[in-house]
Amino acid sequence: MAPNDRNKPQLTGPEKAAVLLMSLGDERTAELWTALEDDEIRTVSVAMSRLPEIDAFEIQGLLNDFVTRLASGPLAGNFEKTENLLRKILPNRRAEQIMAEIRGPAGRNIWQKLSNVRDEILAGYLKNEYPQTVAVILSKITTDQAARVLALLPDEFAIETVDRMLRMEPVPQPVLERIEETLRIEFIGNLSLATRRDNNEQMAEIFNAFDRSTEGRMLSALDDINRQAADRIRSLMFTFEDLTRLDSNTAQVIVRAIERDLLARALKGSADFVKDFFFEAMSQRAVKILLEDMATIGPLRLKDVDDAQQTILQVVKDLAAKGEIVLSKSRGDDEMVF
Numbered sequence: 001m002a003p004n005d006r007n008k009p010q011l012t013g014p015e016k017a018a019v020l021l022m023s024l025g026d027e028r029t030a031e032l033w034t035a036l037e038d039d040e041i042r043t044v045s046v047a048m049s050r051l052p053e054i055d056a057f058e059i060q061g062l063l064n065d066f067v068t069r070l071a072s073g074p075l076a077g078n079f080e081k082t083e084n085l086l087r088k089i090l091p092n093r094r095a096e097q098i099m100a101e102i103r104g105p106a107g108r109n110i111w112q113k114l115s116n117v118r119d120e121i122l123a124g125y126l127k128n129e130y131p132q133t134v135a136v137i138l139s140k141i142t143t144d145q146a147a148r149v150l151a152l153l154p155d156e157f158a159i160e161t162v163d164r165m166l167r168m169e170p171v172p173q174p175v176l177e178r179i180e181e182t183l184r185i186e187f188i189g190n191l192s193l194a195t196r197r198d199n200n201e202q203m204a205e206i207f208n209a210f211d212r213s214t215e216g217r218m219l220s221a222l223d224d225i226n227r228q229a230a231d232r233i234r235s236l237m238f239t240f241e242d243l244t245r246l247d248s249n250t251a252q253v254i255v256r257a258i259e260r261d262l263l264a265r266a267l268k269g270s271a272d273f274v275k276d277f278f279f280e281a282m283s284q285r286a287v288k289i290l291l292e293d294m295a296t297i298g299p300l301r302l303k304d305v306d307d308a309q310q311t312i313l314q315v316v317k318d319l320a321a322k323g324e325i326v327l328s329k330s331r332g333d334d335e336m337v338f
Helices: 002-007 013-024 027-035 038-049 056-071 080-090 092-103 110-112 121-127 131-139 143-152 155-166 171-195 201-208 212-225 228-237 239-243 248-257 261-269 272-279 284-295 300-322
Strands: none
Touching: 013 027, 013 056, 080 121, 092 284, 110 171, 110 272, 121 143, 121 228, 131 143, 131 155, 131 171, 143 155, 201 212, 201 228, 212 228, 239 272, 239 300, 248 300, 261 272, 261 284
């Protein structure tokens, strides 16, 4: 370090990046600029515009440091290393937000990330926003996705949003940036945290890929060392919603094997596509009676619904074990393992 450098303030990371890019020249850095995210470009650009005078000695030192770091050995990153680093230099909440975004839907910018969010989830978030804000967001995503999301919004709200889109003028950049930041922190970040799978869910998918013999042996061994985890994996391996993957003939066998009041409780908290799966396996008269039973039951605790669904799943597995039906346990292939 040169004697005069001792009194100079240390350059920040963005400032060092700015010095490096300026040192390499326009032609060599063109490809690097295209690889940066929009917010990264803004950060480095701001740093570049405010750089103090950097003498040749300091530039040489920065370049040497950069080359030394590259030559120190192979580099490999992962979520854990990244999160640990961020927590050292940022407040915990900010580090969590950044990591949530990284783990969130794929995409180089916020609008590409939205394109990988399920339409139902996006519509559920947007229906609580102002129509003008929703109009801006829908104008930035693909027309196909915008159409699907609009169809899922309440009619009156959707019409007002369409009217705002028709009358919308160019959105000032500061306003657009605030919307992007809100989406990044409040929606994508929270979505990523809420949908992050736990280890049991991942392990259940692995167990789903086992043949029946291996599955039984592994679960039995796991029972001996961690019964709670084994039970959790069993409950996740084949869900009530997974029944909708079965064919209509199998559905009819299942409906005949379960009691009507049990099915009524199980369907009380189910999605429409699950209800339709069972309704299609029944006569119109049977569906009418079942709907009346569901209405008569009244409100149910979520635990009661879960218990009813688990009971039906056990009936289904018993039917499979007897050879009366077959279940495809592997996702995405045709192998029958029961």
